[in-house]
Amino acid sequence: MTGQTSRQNLGRRGEEIAAAYLARLGYVIVTRNWRTRTGELDIVARDGEWLVIVEVRARRSAGGSTAPILGRPEDSVTPRKQARLAALAEAYLFERPWDGPWRVDVIALELRGDGSVARLNHLKDAVGGAA
Numbered sequence: 001m002t003g004q005t006s007r008q009n010l011g012r013r014g015e016e017i018a019a020a021y022l023a024r025l026g027y028v029i030v031t032r033n034w035r036t037r038t039g040e041l042d043i044v045a046r047d048g049e050w051l052v053i054v055e056v057r058a059r060r061s062a063g064g065s066t067a068p069i070l071g072r073p074e075d076s077v078t079p080r081k082q083a084r085l086a087a088l089a090e091a092y093l094f095e096r097p098w099d100g101p102w103r104v105d106v107i108a109l110e111l112r113g114d115g116s117v118a119r120l121n122h123l124k125d126a127v128g129g130a131a
Contacts, residue, residue, distance in 0.1 A: 013115055014058025015042050018107040021120060027052065039088050051102040053089045055081075055127075058109040061118040074108035074121055082127045089127075103127075 019029055027045040034041040043054035057073035077085075085104050093102065104127035110119040 010058050010060065010111065011056070013111065014056045014107075014109045017058075017109060017111075017117060017120070018054060018056045019043055021107070021122070022054065034092060036088065036091050038091070039084060041085075041088050041092055044092065049100050051093075051098050051100060053085065053092065053102065053104045055085055055104065055106045056109065057106060058111055061110045061112050072108065073110065074106055074123060074126075077106050077126065085127050 015032065019032065022043065022045050023029065025047075027047050030044040030046060030051070031041075032043050034044060041053055042056040045052045045054060055077065057076050059071075059073040059076075082104075089102070089104055103125045106123040106126040108119075108121040108123065109117060112118050
């Protein structure tokens with residue numbers, strides 16, 4: 001398996017886990033992998049009156065150590081990535097108008113070698129610019 005394929009599989013597995021987690025919490029998944037020329041939104045869901053844009057960040061756990069090999073997945077949501085997510089959210093809302101409140105959440109996952117969840121961190125309203 002190539003590095004790119006491995007990352008894609010990790011990303012898909014992370015999105016599957018995140019969608020199932022959100023569904024267990026009562027969120028209604030509106031769409032997954034919404035794409036535009038400038039990027040992609042992993043998950044768009046409803047949480048009561050809220051429309052929630054969800055960015056999923058998954059990393060492989062480093063085994064016995066406390067942090068994954070490349071650092072914690074939530075740390076990869078840099079200010080630049082946050083600005084990009086806010087812009088993608090605005091593009092989504094332009095295409096599919098929404099009158100209610102909305103926010104951007106981040107779900108950070110650390111996965112073991114067998115694909116099971118070592119850690120899940122759901123950061124609500126993690127990106128500024130939401131209404």
